[in-house]
Amino acid sequence: MGRYILNRLLLMIPTLIIISFIIFVIIQLPPGDYLESYISELESQGESIDHHQIEMLRQQYGLDEPFLMQYWTWATGMLVGDFGYSFEYGLPVTDVVGDRLFLTTVISIFTIAFTWMIAFPIGMYSATHQYSWGDYGLTFLGFLGLATPNFLLALVMLYFANVTFGTSIGGLMDPEYVNQAWSWDKLKSVLEHLWIPVVVIGTSGTAAMIRRLRANLLDELHKPYVVTGRAKGVPPFKLLVKYPLRTALNFFIADIGNMLPSIISGAEIVAVVLSLPTTGPILIAALQSQDMYLAGSFLMFLAILTVVGVLVSDLALALLDPRIRLQGGSR
Amino acid sequence: MKQPPALLEIRNLAVEFQMHGTPITAVKDLSLTLRAGTTLALVGESGSGKTVTSQAILGILPRSARISAGEILFTPPGEETVDIAQLHPDQPAMRALRGDQISIIFQEPMVSLSSMHTIGNQIMEAMLLHRDCSKQEAREATIEMLRLVGFPEPQKAIKRYPFELSGGLRQRAMIAMALICRPALLIADEPTTALDVTVQAQILKLIKSLQQEFNMAVLLITHDLGVVANMADDVVVMYHGEVMERGPAKALFEAPRHPYLKALFSAVPHFDMRAGERLTPIREIEHDIDHFRRLRTPWTEEQMTAGPHLQVSQLSKSFSAHSGSWFGGGEVHHHLAVQDVSLEIGCGECFGLVGESGCGKTTLSKMLMRAVQPDSGKLLYNDRGRMIDLLKLEGEELRAFRPKMRIVFQDPFSSLNPRMTVLNILVEPMQIHQVGDAASQLQRARELMALVGLDPRYLNRYPHSFSGGQRQRISIARALALDPELLIFDEPVSALDVSVQAQILNLLKDLQHELGLTYLFISHNLAVVDYIADRIGVMCRGQLVEVGRREQIFRNPQHPYTKALLAAVPYPDLSRPLDFELLESGRHNVPELWPDPYCAPSDGDLELIEIEPDHQVRRQPIEQLERSLMS
Structure with a gap:
């Protein structure tokens, strides 16, 4: 086990190096750099520009250096925790992203839990009652969730939360707690606001997951080993959970690796609508203004999350499925 | 009263x-x-x-x-x-x-057991459900039951997963599961159909003895x-x-x-059939061979004498596998699937290859087809008088050779693409090898259907609308599409009912005679091989242990393994019951336990030795045996 994990961890190094290079190339692809877009913005506003100062900035940030040198500085900096400097915010990247990273993670975890909690019972019901009215009804609701644009749902929910519960519009906490140290009241306020993004982001995922669980379970339900269990006199619900559901789970565990980054990056537009203090809106802004170190570090963060997520799901699969655990090495 | x-x-x-x-x-x-x-x-x-x-x-x-x-x-x-x-x-x-x-044993022990749970867990389950007992008691009863059904180490076996066990042991676990609550009625649904004959005999014996024990x-x-x-x-x-x-x-x-x-x-088919006696299938099929006979030129005397149709010499193949769990580390095992196999298949002959599952029959057939690359050995093929070395063929040469040798697989359900119509299936080989234009390919497909006794009007149907026997006929038609000279059949009738089996066997016999084909017929069913083959090779653990003409193998078997295989075939005759005592569990296929002179001595090797014309047995050479007796 230890050896396997070590192998996988070592393999992550070249993977991440390659990803970081590709990210850097892509960020540098659009013509110009942050300073140029900054200048053109100033010019369009009719302000005068001190070319001398610009030149100094350019030297300071190494923007006139060759491409590979810039990459080298950025990549080696990341190793020691220096993710570069955000031009837009005038702060080190770590300071810009820090708190938001934490809140993003919280929302993601709650969203995954929410999705599973809703999707599993409905998926199980749909599969065992295939083609019944209940199945059709729940499927319809699921598709409705899938088809409704997230930002629209977000706006609707914001309105109702405000009207019904008096929750403040937008954000993840009441305004007075922003930039405050963490306290019990602040936590309560966060929890109060949390459910809206969780439900909004979760709804679309839930519908897809119900369909996948239903399809997976239907494949397994009539396998001979389930009949064997039935012939032993196992009660229906226990039979369902112990045999077919257990086998159908593999799929979801394997999906964790993809789910983490897709939830985080997929929720950007919702985050903008809900003005959540998460990382999504920053990424969009950074990409627009060519704030290269911020955008690059952010994408790197997603890449790391993906690679780690895949590792976690692989390990969980091995723990859950003896076939993988005991036969994985044979060729 | x-x-x-x-x-x-x-x-x-x-x-x-x-x-x-x-x-x-x-x-x-x-x-x-x-x-x-x-x-x-x-x-x-x-x-x-x-x-x-x-x-x-x-x-x-x-x-x-x-x-x-x-x-x-x-x-x-x-x-x-x-x-x-x-x-x-x-x-x-x-x-x-x-x-x-009431409990039941199913046909396929692999798919009927959950591979996510240990067999101990699955056996115990019924007991925990129906008896008021603790986990500990159920565990002990399970171990006892596993011992009863013949698991060598029941304490360890309880933690095993089904995929770690052989087919026979899986079926034993299935039986243990069915019997854990001592049922009054056991339903056995084809309990041995998926098993080798020798394992079948063991399982039947087990069911019988447990039946007596539990009344x-x-x-x-x-x-x-x-x-x-x-x-x-x-x-x-x-x-x-x-x-x-x-x-x-x-x-x-x-x-x-x-x-x-x-x-x-x-x-x-049974062993007492007279030479040339035909099986009578329940539904006979008519087939139309005329088109094909016209197309084929028979072999000339000179071509036949140039050599055997296929000569296999010293063919070996080993596979490596990592043992144990992938958490445990990586010990690599080399497993010799086929070991120095040499045999000759004469022109127009049907050579039967017999052995239990895992003996290397299928690996051998794949090597002959050049689907698996052998580690060593030589393959010579008689291409109408010209001997060619198959292992030297590469690229375009190999592609050009492929039509001459075709294969038919065991499972007619998974060997036909469900998304292709029968027409597409039959025409595909011709398209790959660019034989004729679309019109002539269609014509050929119609003739092929008639050849295997199917109505050409069915060409536009999909495989799922055919029965198992009909699908196997489609497979045969596909194999014949390119006018092959040599056909390999890998357990072609094992998945079929007896009545359909007779149909297919008769069809294969007729086709061979009418078209002058050479067959390599692989099967674990001795009666089937007896019916169709001219010469037979018996394989065990990757080696040929006995080769001979059909009647030599069946009337005068020499090797203990051949004898065990023959003894394990149940006869549909009440006066010839299986001798269960003779079939000690799993001993027959362990080379170390064979008696002299069939067991390899520490200082020598075994060789295939001719004991009568055409009849060879793997044993110690006489001189070597004498030497070891002297010392």
């Missing part, structure tokens, strides 16, 4: 399936009586309603099926009679019977009359959901009355 009621009495049972809104009767007017401690065999082809009957008794019918009439009266010892037909399948009273008083009634569902002869007290023969004939086994085997049962008997 009133006679106590029978354990199971089925009266006028009828089962219906709802298919697209119309009811289809799967079983009609079935009655049978089964007494405690006896065995009743339910015999019939697939689709005859045997399995549906067993599902009705257990209350595990598929959702689309229901019992439409009749009674299933079940009287467990010392308890009241229940009519299972009246119980709802998911009712607690029915659930309490399932797995406790259990067995409802044996099978299509194999040989198994019936060895196991059953009473027999019920079913055809299309109806009972054709019933009675004590003795009466039925001595004087089968119903034409269907008689036909069933004459469709099974």
Whole structure:
């Protein structure tokens, strides 16, 4: 086990190096750099520009250096925790992203839990009652969730939360707690606001997951080993959970690796609508203004999350499925 | 005195399936009586309603099926009679019977056991459900039961997963699971059909001895009359959901009355067939060979004498596997799948290759097809008088050679692409090898259909609308599409019913004679090989242990492994029961346990030695044997 994990961890190094290079190339692809877009913005506003100062900035940030040198500085900096400097915010990247990273993670975890909690019972019901009215009804609701644009749902929910519960519009906490140290009241306020993004982001995922669980379970339900269990006199619900559901789970565990980054990056537009203090809106802004170190570090963060997520799901699969655990090495 | 009621009495049972809104009767007017401690065999082809009957008794019918009439009266010892037909399948009273008083063994132990749970967990489950006992007690009972069914190390076996066990052990685990609650009635649904003959004999013996121990009634569902002869007290023969004939086994085997049962008997190949005797399938197929005979030029004398059609010398292949879990580290094992195999297949001959699963037959056939690259050895092929070295062929040369040698696989269900029509399937090889234009390919496909006795109008159908036997005929037609000279059959009839098996075997025989083909016929069924092959090779653990003409192998077997294989074949004849004592569990295929001179000595090797013309046996050379006796 230890050896396997070590192998996988070592393999992550070249993977991440390659990803970081590709990210850097892509960020540098659009013509110009942050300073140029900054200048053109100033010019369009009719302000005068001190070319001398610009030149100094350019030297300071190494923007006139060759491409590979810039990459080298950025990549080696990341190793020691220096993710570069955000031009837009005038702060080190770590300071810009820090708190938001934490809140993003919280929302993601709650969203995954929410999705599973809703999707599993409905998926199980749909599969065992295939083609019944209940199945059709729940499927319809699921598709409705899938088809409704997230930002629209977000706006609707914001309105109702405000009207019904008096929750403040937008954000993840009441305004007075922003930039405050963490306290019990602040936590309560966060929890109060949390459910809206969780439900909004979760709804679309839930519908897809119900369909996948239903399809997976239907494949397994009539396998001979389930009949064997039935012939032993196992009660229906226990039979369902112990045999077919257990086998159908593999799929979801394997999906964790993809789910983490897709939830985080997929929720950007919702985050903008809900003005959540998460990382999504920053990424969009950074990409627009060519704030290269911020955008690059952010994408790197997603890449790391993906690679780690895949590792976690692989390990969980091995723990859950003896076939993988005991036969994985044979060729 | 009133006679106590029978354990199971089925009266006028009828089962219906709802298919697209119309009811289809799967079983009609079935009655049978089964007494405690006896065995009743339910015999019939697939689709005859045997399995549906067993599902009705257990209350595990598929959702689309229901019992439409009749009674299933079940009287467990010392308890009241229940009519299972009246119980709802998911009712607690029915659930309490399932797995406790009535249990079942299925055909495929691999798919019938969950590979996510240890066998201990699965065996224990029924006991924990039906008996008021602790986990510890259930665990002990499981270990005891595993010992009873012949697991060498029951304490360890309890933690094993099904995929870690061999087919025979899996079926033993299945039996342990069925018997853990000591049921009054055991339903065995084709319990040995998926197993090798030798393993089959062991499992049958096991069921018999456990039956005596528990005084259990067995409802044996099978299509194999040989198994019936060895196991059953009473027999019920079913055809299309109806009972054709019933009675004590003795009466039925001595004087089968119903034409269907008689036909069933004459469709099974057996060892006492006269040379040239033909099987009579229940439904004979007509095939049209004319087009093909015109196309083929027979081999000339000169071409035939240039060498054997296929000469295999010293062919070896080893596979490496990582042992243990992938958490445990990476010890690499080399497993010799095929070891120094040499054989010759003459022109126009049918060579039968026999052995248990895992003996390397299939690997050998794949190497001959150049699908797997051998580690060492030589393959010489007689291409109409020109000997070519197959292993030297590469690229375009190999592609050009491929039409000459084709293969037919075992499973007609998975070897045909379900998304292609029969026409596409038959035309594909011709397209790949650019034979003719579209019109001539279509014409050829029609002729191929006629050749295997199928209506050319079916060309636009998909494989799923054909039965197993028909699909196997499509596979054969596909193999013949490119006018091959040599055909390899890898267990072509193992997945088929006896009646269909006879059809296919006759077709293969006819095609061989009429088209002058050479066959390599791989099978684990000795009776089938006996029927079709001219010469036979017996394989064990990757090596040929005995080679000879058909009658030499069957009348005068020398090697202990050959003898064991022959002894394990159940005869559909009551006067020749299996000698269970002779078949000690799993000893026959361990080379170290073979007696002298078949066991390799520490200082020498075994060789294939000719003991009479054409008949070779792997043993110690005489000089070597003498040397070891002297010292």
